[in-house]
Amino acid sequence: MVWQLAKTWDETAFVGHALPELTHAMGLHLVLNDLDNYQDSDDITFVDPTVLERLRADWVARAAAFFPPEWHQTINNRVASAENFHLALVAHMDQVRFSLRAPAWVRACRALAIALAVLAVVAIVLLFEPLGLARTHATVLAAELLPVGAAAFGLAAALGREGFRGTRALSVSDNVRQELRAAIVHAFGRPISEMAVELELDSQLSLEY
Numbered sequence: 001m002v003w004q005l006a007k008t009w010d011e012t013a014f015v016g017h018a019l020p021e022l023t024h025a026m027g028l029h030l031v032l033n034d035l036d037n038y039q040d041s042d043d044i045t046f047v048d049p050t051v052l053e054r055l056r057a058d059w060v061a062r063a064a065a066f067f068p069p070e071w072h073q074t075i076n077n078r079v080a081s082a083e084n085f086h087l088a089l090v091a092h093m094d095q096v097r098f099s100l101r102a103p104a105w106v107r108a109c110r111a112l113a114i115a116l117a118v119l120a121v122v123a124i125v126l127l128f129e130p131l132g133l134a135r136t137h138a139t140v141l142a143a144e145l146l147p148v149g150a151a152a153f154g155l156a157a158a159l160g161r162e163g164f165r166g167t168r169a170l171s172v173s174d175n176v177r178q179e180l181r182a183a184i185v186h187a188f189g190r191p192i193s194e195m196a197v198e199l200e201l202d203s204q205l206s207l208e209y
Helices: 002-007 011-025 028-033 049-064 069-078 082-093 104-127 137-208
Strands: none
Touching (some): 011 028, 011 049, 011 137, 028 137, 049 069, 069 137
């Protein structure tokens, strides 16, 4: 009977319970809503130690319900301390790229749009040069086409950046949750899963003898 309880241990539900509180405690919900003001080098891994202690205590209490009483102290000993949990958070959050810098092709389009706009201004100035010496067919054509080209590349850069920002924000959000989940599993979930295996082996040995 005891092993049947332990065998139903599923860390997914418990990770799902801890994830929102941890995200809020780290202020990540604010970061994800304002990514423009954050860079990869920013430190956003500070968490109030009491929050980490509470999450750990909650995890231990929930896990204990799936194991016999004599295993409860072992659970408390095996699960990472709040300090080590914080270290795991720092290590995993270092893997997240928060920067929203546009991809190379968007930056190239923007640079080209600026260059064409400058050339267009030069062509227009030459077109209206008082002596009319620079008023050639090439100058007229440049004055007509360069602004169009600048506008086209500028629009492509703007649309590309906005599209990238939307998909990138979703990607950052997913990466943050994935790394937080991995930190929780590393600090709390793995020890419990290992204990579940040990309990199963103990139960099998008990049946054999």
